[in-house]
Amino acid sequence: MRLVIQTKIVAITLLLLNVVHADDVNIKKSPESKPFLTIQLVDERGKPVAGAQTGMSAIIKGYDSENGVDWNFGKFELKSDSDGIIQFRDPDKYRGMIYARHAERCLVAVKRTDLLKTKELPLVLTMYPECHVTWRIKSNQLNQVGKKIGQVRGLSASEDMICQWCYETGSTLHFFLPPGRFTLVGAGENISPVEKTIVINKGQEEFDAGITDANAKKWIILEGKPAPEITDVREWKNGSPVKISQLRGKVVILEFWGWWCGPCIYYGIPELFKIRDEFSSEELAIIGIHTPYGESDEVTSIKELNAKLTQVRKNVWNGKDLGFPVALTRFRKLQYSPGGEPIANSKMSVDYGINSFPSTIVIDRKGNIVGKFSLRVKNDRDKLRQLIKEK
Secondary structure, X not given: OOOOOOHHHHHHHHHHHOOOOHHHOOOOOOOOOOOOEEXXXXXXXXXXXXXXXXXXXXXXXXXXXOOEEEEEOOOOOEEOOOOOEEEEOOHHHOOOEEEEEEOOOOEEEEEEOOOOOOOOOXXXXXXXXXXXXXXXXXXXXXXXXXXXXXXXXXXXXXXXXXXXXXXXXXOEEEEEEOOEEEEEEEEEOOEOOEEEEXXXXXXXXXXXXXXXXXXEOHHHHOEOOEOOOOOOEEEEEOOOOOOXXXXXXXXXXXXXXXXXXXXXXXXXXXHHHXXXXXXXXXXXXXXXXXXXXXXXXXXXXXHHHHHHOHHHHHHOOOOOOOOOOEEEEOOOOEOOOOOOOOOEOOHHHHHHOOOOOOEEEEEOOOOEEEEEEOOOOHHHHHHHHHHHHOO
C-alpha cells in the first residue's frame, strides 16, 4: 500500500474509493516477531494512559450530537496496556502515523513516527483533551444544476500524512484532534476536493472551520454537453490516437484507471471485459484513460505498462489483455479549479473532474456526456445496455 502520502497530491484518490496498490490487495499475515516500535501513552501529568486505541486507520462513521460517533480502528487495532505501552510488531500493519484515542477520557495523540531519526524506546507520546472540529461543505454549482451534494468524506492530516478519516456525516465533517496544525480535506462523489489548514490551540474544546464552497465535479456540469477530447497523451496502446469526435454514432466508455489501482485491476477492467464480449465494436467503443497515481507511478511507455501488467494478466485476468485503445496520460500537478490546490494528477482528470479510480464516464452516440456509471451496479449496467440498444 502507498503508505506515505502527501495530502495535496494523492490523498483524495485514497479517500473516495479506498484505492490500494494492486500488489497489496491480499496482505499476508506476518508471524509474531520482535517489536520494531514501542510507544508509551501518557496524559499531561505524565501518568500512563491504559486502554487507548490505535490502528492502521482511525475512522469515524456517522455523527450524533447525543450518542457521539462510531469509531473504527480497523482490523489491526491495538490497545495500550496498564503502563500505557503499545508495541508494533508487524510493519505491514503500521502506516508511520500514530493516532491514539482514549474513548472514556476523550484524550488523543497524533504523531508521525516514520521520519524520526532517533527512536528511543519507548517513544513517549502525550495525550491531550480532544478538540471537536466541525467543517461544513456546500456547493453552489450543484444547487444551480439541481443536484444534491450527497455524502461528503473527509480526512485530517498532520505532517503530510493522514491521521483520521470521516465518513457518513452528511455535508458536515467531524474530526477529533489534539493541539497542533492540521490539513483538512473534503471530497465527495459529486464535488471536487477542497482543502483547509487549521491550527488548534492547547485547551481548545471546539473548532468551527466554517463553510467551504466546493465546485461540482466537471462531468456533472458537462452532462448533456460535448465530451472533451482526449489530450496530453504520451502514447497509445492498441492502435493509433483516438478522437471522441471520430466515434459519433457509437456509445463510448471512458475508463479512468491505473496499473497501481487494486479496484481497477480486480473489478473495473474485468467488468469492461464482460461488456466488450456482450456488444460489438460497431455499437460500443471502450477507451482506457491510464492515469498516474503519483510521479513515481507514472509509466512512460506501453512497454513499461505491459511489464507492470504481466502478472495481472496471468493471475487476475485469466490470460486476457486490454483489447481496446488505452491512452497513457502524463503526470501533471494541476488545479481542479482556478485558485485551488494542485491536487489533480493529469490534465484528463481535470477536464472530466476525476479524482477517484476506477471512474467510468459514458458518452452517447452524439458525443455528449451521459454521466458517470458504476458497471458493478445492476441499474447502471441496465442503463448502459438500454443506451446502446437505442439507435
